[in-house]
Amino acid sequence: MSDEAAAPEGNPVAAPDDPPLVVEGLTKDYGSVLANDDVSFTVHRGEIFGFLGPNGAGKSTTIRLLLGLLKPTAGTARVLGADIRDEAALTAVKGRIGYLPAHLGFDEEATGKAVLDYHGAIKGEGRRDELLEIFTPPVERPIREYSTGNKRMLGLVQAFMHDPELVVMDEPTSGLDPLKQEGFNEFIRRERDRGTTIFFSSHVLSEVRRVCDRVGILRGGSLVELEGVEALLHRSGKHVRVHADDAAVAALTALDGVVDAEPFSEGAQFIYAGDPNALLDELARHDIRDVEIGEPPIEDVFVHYYGSEEPGRRGPETAVDPGDDGA
Amino acid sequence: MTTVLETARYEGRRRLRGAAILTAGVSAYSGFIVWYFSVLEGIDYEDVFEDLPPAMLEAFGIESLSTVEGFLGAQVFNFVWLLGLGLYFAYIGGGAVAGDVESERMDLLLAFPVSRARLLAEKFAALLVPMIAVNAVGGPIIYLFVLAIGESVSVANLFFAHLLSIPYLLVCAGIGFAFSVAVDRASIAERAAVGTVFVLYLVESVVGGADAYDWIQYLSPTQYYEPTPILIEGTYEIIDTAILLVAFAGLFILSQALFERRDI
Numbered sequence: 111m112s113d114e115a116a117a118p119e120g121n122p123v124a125a126p127d128d129p130p131l132v133v134e135g136l137t138k139d140y141g142s143v144l145a146n147d148d149v150s151f152t153v154h155r156g157e158i159f160g161f162l163g164p165n166g167a168g169k170s171t172t173i174r175l176l177l178g179l180l181k182p183t184a185g186t187a188r189v190l191g192a193d194i195r196d197e198a199a200l201t202a203v204k205g206r207i208g209y210l211p212a213h214l215g216f217d218e219e220a221t222g223k224a225v226l227d228y229h230g231a232i233k234g235e236g237r238r239d240e241l242l243e244i245f246t247p248p249v250e251r252p253i254r255e256y257s258t259g260n261k262r263m264l265g266l267v268q269a270f271m272h273d274p275e276l277v278v279m280d281e282p283t284s285g286l287d288p289l290k291q292e293g294f295n296e297f298i299r300r301e302r303d304r305g306t307t308i309f310f311s312s313h314v315l316s317e318v319r320r321v322c323d324r325v326g327i328l329r330g331g332s333l334v335e336l337e338g339v340e341a342l343l344h345r346s347g348k349h350v351r352v353h354a355d356d357a358a359v360a361a362l363t364a365l366d367g368v369v370d371a372e373p374f375s376e377g378a379q380f381i382y383a384g385d386p387n388a389l390l391d392e393l394a395r396h397d398i399r400d401v402e403i404g405e406p407p408i409e410d411v412f413v414h415y416y417g418s419e420e421p422g423r424r425g426p427e428t429a430v431d432p433g434d435d436g437a
Numbered sequence: 438m439t440t441v442l443e444t445a446r447y448e449g450r451r452r453l454r455g456a457a458i459l460t461a462g463v464s465a466y467s468g469f470i471v472w473y474f475s476v477l478e479g480i481d482y483e484d485v486f487e488d489l490p491p492a493m494l495e496a497f498g499i500e501s502l503s504t505v506e507g508f509l510g511a512q513v514f515n516f517v518w519l520l521g522l523g524l525y526f527a528y529i530g531g532g533a534v535a536g537d538v539e540s541e542r543m544d545l546l547l548a549f550p551v552s553r554a555r556l557l558a559e560k561f562a563a564l565l566v567p568m569i570a571v572n573a574v575g576g577p578i579i580y581l582f583v584l585a586i587g588e589s590v591s592v593a594n595l596f597f598a599h600l601l602s603i604p605y606l607l608v609c610a611g612i613g614f615a616f617s618v619a620v621d622r623a624s625i626a627e628r629a630a631v632g633t634v635f636v637l638y639l640v641e642s643v644v645g646g647a648d649a650y651d652w653i654q655y656l657s658p659t660q661y662y663e664p665t666p667i668l669i670e671g672t673y674e675i676i677d678t679a680i681l682l683v684a685f686a687g688l689f690i691l692s693q694a695l696f697e698r699r700d701i
Contacts, residue, residue, distance in 0.1 A: 179547055179701040197552060205550035215541035217451065231443045232549045268545070
């Protein structure tokens with residue numbers, strides 16, 4: 111690990127400059143499934159780190175290992191300086207961690223208020239009122255009446271209300287409507303700016319792109335690449351679906367940067383990773399009945415850049431962006 | 438941060454409603470039995486049960502139905518406390534941990550700055566709410582019912598019949614708890630726990646009479662809590678209570694060890 115050489119090996123106490131999250135060769139083997147295969151990365155203080163991967167890639171496994179819910183088969187990680195294999199050390203730092211699980215199994219019969227009271231009594235609740243102004247779950251009502259979005263908002267309040275140093279979130283925006291999602295993005299940027307370190311998983315490329323300082327990509331249990339958001343943005347391309355006559359389709363699919371072109375009866379779809387102006391110029395030249403340009407499905411991005419085979423063991427940090435020195 | 442048994446308090450509050458319903462139900466049943474005793478008064482029970490085989494008398498704990506103590510022992514304590522509450526606490530013990538694992542609520546609880554051992558201990562402590570309520574409230578209510586029909590029962594004997602049921606019920610809850618930490622699904626843990634306690638109850642009742650296999654009965658917790666003699670004569674074996682407490686400690690330590698090692 112090039113960027114954490116200063117951290118002493120096996121030191122249970124976090125040095126002030128010790129990164130909040132250091133993952134070293136983390137492996138979880140369920141026998142039939144290798145859910146995490148030698149995953150290594152470092153999250154620096156005060157950055158938003160996106161942990162991207164398709165469903166089933168093992169993102170939740172990594173997160174559950176980091177919180178001590180699962181025991182690693184091999185490798186380890188240090189969370190705020192605590193080795194995840196050392197329960198006492200990890201428990202001691204948990205008061206400084208916020209956690210938002212993918213599925214929020216709140217006590218359905220309790221009201222949101224009762225749940226927050228309970229969490230607050232154990233972890234602290236200094237920022238509870240402030241957070242309830244941003245996220246607005248109906249705290250007086252029992253949780254069984256909550257929508258998915260309301261549960262998620264209650265989850266966000268409990269994850270942040272004790273003002274943790276590190277917040278770990280598993281698919282935090284699933285179930286939030288687009289407006290709340292934008293609010294969430296702004297919120298975590300502000301949290302980052304106050305010095306909170308944020309680590310969250312997602313299978314939505316656009317979300318990760320918009321808010322993350324750095325991204326790790328997990329696929330088939332292995333960390334494929336660790337790169338800056340800009341690089342990812344540049345490389346991932348657009349999904350284009352166009353309805354037009356055969357001549358137009360032929361001209362469009364012949365453009366530089368077109369991959370995976372799939373013609374259908376009245377048009378074609380493809381991934382376009384070339385110059386956007388060239389695509390728009392070409393589109394303008396033809397009679398186009400309909401066109402959609404959007405986010406490519408994440409699986410397509412992976413297939414395009416990493417091949418359709420499951421990744422084997424390879425160096426996890428083939429590219430680390432230079433500008434990751436978040437304060 | 439003040440973390441003084443917050444989980445035990447929260448979980449205990451969640452059990453209040455169930456405890457109230459349980460206590461009300463058991464009290465109502467006890468009231469019915471006491472009233473029924475007053476209706477049956479004057480019948481010669483020795484005649485009624487003369488024809489029953491001794492094993493059956495033993496199984497139902499029928500020793501002396503002509504006194505209110507004997508009637509309570511057979512109809513309330515042997516039936517409700519030994520069997521009914523035994524199964525009930527096995528059942529709620531079975532759901533206590535597996536239910537949270539199944540609903541993924543455990544993810545949130547284990548993110549607290551609280552060790553697994555302590556979390557588990559506090560969750561078990563919450564089971565004491567219904568256990569204490571049904572005895573502390575049910576006991577005085579039974580006493581008042583008995584007074585109400587113009588009979589009397591020894592306060593000390595009634596007190597010990599309730600007090601000594603606690604170690605027995607702890608073992609039943611402990612059996613449920615051990616299943617609860619071992620499996621991921623509440624319904625499986627609950628069924629396994631109820632089945633186990635029921636089979637142990639049957640084993641003790643059935644094998645009790647047969648000399649060749651009489652050692653088997655000692656496996657059953659029901660062997661170590663006999664309410665009828667406590668009610669009638671005030672007699673009990675302190676070693677029985679000690680055995681139950683040791684068995685409970687063993688189950689609790691086993692649950693802790695399983696929970697400490699398992700993946701959630």
